[in-house]
Amino acid sequence: MISSPEPISVLPNAIEEVHAFWIAGGSCDGCSIAAVGASSPSVEELINGTLPGIAKVVLHHPVLAVNAGEEFIKPFRLAAKGELGHPFVVLCEGSIMDESLAAKTGGYWSGLGADKDEFGDPQPIPSVSWITRMSQHAAAVIAVGTCATWGGVPAAANNPTNAASVMDLLGEDYRSSLGLPVINIPGCAPQGDNITETIASVLLFLHGLVPLPEFDELGRPKWLFSETVHRGCSLAGFYEEGTFAKEYGDKECLVEIGCWGPVVQCNINKRGAINHCGGCMNVGAPCIGCTMPGFPDSFAPFYKMPPGTQVSSTISKTTGSLVRNLREMTLAYHNKTHKWIEEGHIPSGWGHIEQPSLLDKITHYAYQKLQYRGSHKPGSNNKK
Numbered sequence: 308m309i310s311s312p313e314p315i316s317v318l319p320n321a322i323e324e325v326h327a328f329w330i331a332g333g334s335c336d337g338c339s340i341a342a343v344g345a346s347s348p349s350v351e352e353l354i355n356g357t358l359p360g361i362a363k364v365v366l367h368h369p370v371l372a373v374n375a376g377e378e379f380i381k382p383f384r385l386a387a388k389g390e391l392g393h394p395f396v397v398l399c400e401g402s403i404m405d406e407s408l409a410a411k412t413g414g415y416w417s418g419l420g421a422d423k424d425e426f427g428d429p430q431p432i433p434s435v436s437w438i439t440r441m442s443q444h445a446a447a448v449i450a451v452g453t454c455a456t457w458g459g460v461p462a463a464a465n466n467p468t469n470a471a472s473v474m475d476l477l478g479e480d481y482r483s484s485l486g487l488p489v490i491n492i493p494g495c496a497p498q499g500d501n502i503t504e505t506i507a508s509v510l511l512f513l514h515g516l517v518p519l520p521e522f523d524e525l526g527r528p529k530w531l532f533s534e535t536v537h538r539g540c541s542l543a544g545f546y547e548e549g550t551f552a553k554e555y556g557d558k559e560c561l562v563e564i565g566c567w568g569p570v571v572q573c574n575i576n577k578r579g580a581i582n583h584c585g586g587c588m589n590v591g592a593p594c595i596g597c598t599m600p601g602f603p604d605s606f607a608p609f610y611k612m613p614p615g616t617q618v619s620s621t622i623s624k625t626t627g628s629l630v631r632n633l634r635e636m637t638l639a640y641h642n643k644t645h646k647w648i649e650e651g652h653i654p655s656g657w658g659h660i661e662q663p664s665l666l667d668k669i670t671h672y673a674y675q676k677l678q679y680r681g682s683h684k685p686g687s688n689n690k691k
């Protein structure tokens with residue numbers, strides 16, 4: 308009989324519960340949608356505490372919450388005073404807009420909950436007030452999405468709300484109770500797994516199980532944002548061979564119809580948009596640089612060929628056409644069995660397959676000489 312295993316003991320001083328407060332500024336809520344679509348890990352795994360070594364996350368999200376009113380706001384008030392009794396992280400979605408501008412007309416841009424004013428009337432508590440106060444006690448402040456990380460669309464040219472980033476609000480000297488500056492996960496909207504994986508990594512660190520994950524000089528998770536879109540693009544082979552889409556729906560590289568991927572740091576193409584599916588170029592969309600601090604103005608007008616492309620695509624076309632022809636020749640031979648090559652016939656009922664020309668045969672012979680130089684050709688009696 309197999310005896311039941313001993314329960315795994317909890318680490319000494321292990322953190323069993325971490326609270327996560329989601330606060331929205333000037334946003335479209337797209338980052339919330341992206342987060343709930345995450346699968347590696349999922350929000351469900353985080354809030355159910357099913358990931359080994361990661362404390363259960365108690366999520367306070369204005370849209371996903373099942374409670375409302377003061378019952379929902381109370382933990383925010385406790386966290387803002389440093390009296391929550393549990394470690395917590397602040398997740399900011401949307402840009403920080405200048406509330407003094409809105410106050411001039413007696414309004415506000417974005418807020419959560421209400422306090423009574425001097426006349427006993429409820430007045431909204433601006434998101435910026437929550438972020439400022441809660442950040443003083445938070446284990447980490449994580450800006451989610453390009454509006455929160457850099458200002459994004461609300462901070463585009465003319466910027467009527469004087470919108471800026473969480474980093475702009477808290478300043479370069481800000482440090483969380485874990486000693487961290489603001490962590491930035493850009494994207495409009497960000498890839499969902501980038502959000503949940505970064506939270507999980509910070510929680511593992513908080514738990515004392517791993518070193519602090521690496522962040523770059525702008526606070527982006529380095530393992531997610533150090534490479535350009537182009538380096539991981541499924542269409543990069545077309546670029547290298549100098550073949551480019553002329554219109555939307557074409558299968559080739561999208562650079563001549565406005566892709567900025569070679570100069571944009573983002574991993575969505577490698578990771579997929581949701582559950583390893585989708586991602587901009589994978590579904591035929593040129594990169595418009597939505598993860599970058601310069602977005603949107605630095606990448607406007609969208610869907611127009613970036614100026615640098617004139618040089619790089621001309622070079623690719625020049626060298627690529629030769630390389631592409633040579634590869635197609637080699638590919639044709641690799642689509643044949645040894646027997647078919649020897650017999651000079653392919654018994655396929657699917658269609659007529661051209662026999663190689665004399666030039667093809669000579670090129671293939673030379674290619675094979677190089678391929679097997681210094682080694683043993685399969686089926687050959689010639690030993691090395």
Ligand code: SF4
Binds near residue numbers: 561
């Ligand atoms: S579509 Fe964009 S990212 Fe992909 S290969 Fe072309 S230029 Fe690079």
Ligand code: SF4
Binds near residue numbers: 495571587
């Ligand atoms: S590939 Fe470009 S447009 Fe697409 S998510 Fe990444 S940065 Fe944004």
